Amino acid sequence: MDGKKRAVVLLSGGLDSATVLAIARSQGYEIYALSFFYGQRHVWELDAAKNVAAALGVTQHRIAEIDLRIFGGSALTDEEIDVPKGRAMDEMTHSIPITYVPARNTIFLSFALAWAEVIESSDIFIGVNALDYSGYPDCRPEFIEAFEKLGNLATKAGVEGRLRLKIHTPLIALTKAQIIAQGVKLGVDYGLTSSCYDPSPAGEPCGECDSCLLRRKGFRENGMEDPLRYRRGGF
Secondary structure (H helix, E strand, O other), rough: OOOOOOEEEOOOHHHHHHHHHHHHHHHEEEEEEEEEOOOOOOOOOHHHHHHHHHHHHHOOEEEEOOOHOOOOOOOOOOOOOOEEEOOOHHOOOOOOOOOOOOOOHHHHHHHHHHHHOOOOOOEEOOOOOOOOOOOOOOHHHHHHHHHHHHHHHHOOOHHOOOOOOOOOOOOOOHHHHHHHHHHHHHHOOOHHOOOOOOOOOOOOOOOOEEHHHHHHHHHHOOOOOOOOOOOOOOO
16 A cells, blocks of 8 residues: 555535545545445436536546345335425434334445445545434534544454544534535535435435435524525425
C-alpha cells in the first residue's frame, strides 16, 4: 500500500450518507464508498449513490448484493407491508417502526469491515443518527461501540495489532437541520440524494414517509427549500 489514509464510507445515496462522505473527504481520507442492493423497495437510492460518489470524487464505489427479502420482516424488503405515512414526530420514536430492517447495520458494517481490512484501512464512516431518526436500535452509540470492539477482535489485522478499527459517526449527535447545514458548507448537492422509503418509479419522493418528513423538517429549519421534487405535498 502507498501509505494514503483510506476510509470505507457506507453510502446509501441518502442525505446523511452523502454528508458523511463529504466529511470524510474534508478530513483528508481517500474514499472507498460501499453501497448495497439488499432487495429494498427504494432501490432508486442506488442511482443516487452512484451520482453522489461521482460528484464527490471517490476512489472506488462498490455495490454489494445481499437479498434480505429472503427474511422479510420490514416494509422496506416486503412489498406486502405498507410503509407508514404521515406520522407525527413523536410517533416516530415511540416504538421501533416496521421500516426497521432486521440487523441491517450489523450486516453492512461487516461488509465494510472486510473491505477495510483488504485495503488496510482502520477507518469506517457511517451516517447513523441518534436524534432525528426513526427509532432504529442499530443507530445508537451503544451499538457502534460494541461493533467496533467486535471488529478489532474479528480481524487478522486487529489480532496482529497492525490496525485498530475506528468507526466514525460524525452525525450521531446532530439534528437533521444541523446535518444539512454542515453538508451545505461542504458543498454537498442534496439534489443528487434520495431519502424516500417509497419513491415513485421515476424516483420522486412521496413526501409522507418518516424519512421524507424528517428530511423536509431539516430543510425547513434551515430556512431552505429541499431541491427534490415531491410526488405529494412537496414544496
